[in-house]
Amino acid sequence: MKPLVACGTSDGENLFEDHFDNAPYFHLYKINVRGFEFIEEIENISGENTEDQESDEELKAKNISSLLKAKSANVLLAHQMGPELAKISKDFVPIISHELDIETALNSVRERLHLVEREWRKGESREYLVLEES
Numbered sequence: 667m668k669p670l671v672a673c674g675t676s677d678g679e680n681l682f683e684d685h686f687d688n689a690p691y692f693h694l695y696k697i698n699v700r701g702f703e704f705i706e707e708i709e710n711i712s713g714e715n716t717e718d719q720e721s722d723e724e725l726k727a728k729n730i731s732s733l734l735k736a737k738s739a740n741v742l743l744a745h746q747m748g749p750e751l752a753k754i755s756k757d758f759v760p761i762i763s764h765e766l767d768i769e770t771a772l773n774s775v776r777e778r779l780h781l782v783e784r785e786w787r788k789g790e791s792r793e794y795l796v797l798e799e800s
């Protein structure tokens with residue numbers, strides 16, 4: 667597994683404080699035991715042109731999943747995740763960080779790459795990893 671982490675953000679420095687799927691942007695980072703590297707910023711346009719709130723949440727989650735899979739992301743790093751995104755996270759290792767600072771959160775993920783890789787090997791039965799504040 668080559669971890670490519672998608673972080674939901676509004677300012678590029680902190681994780682978005684609301685659900686991952688409501689973040690205005692996703693920042694992608696390559697990560698390994700030595701560090702991490704910013705790859706690109708993707709604008710979250712998944713919720714545009716929606717009319718029916720209930721089906722919209724499911725559609726938005728599927729659109730985000732498709733977008734991030736197309737970029738080869740396989741780890742989602744967020745402060746919060748909604749239930750719809752959790753349903754489709756079989757394609758990702760979902761990680762909840764209580765730390766908002768992206769750099770600090772990515773370092774915490776980097777220190778626990780063995781846990782991320784173990785979770786990835788579980789396939790569709792993956793569960794959330796939760797990173798506590800340091």
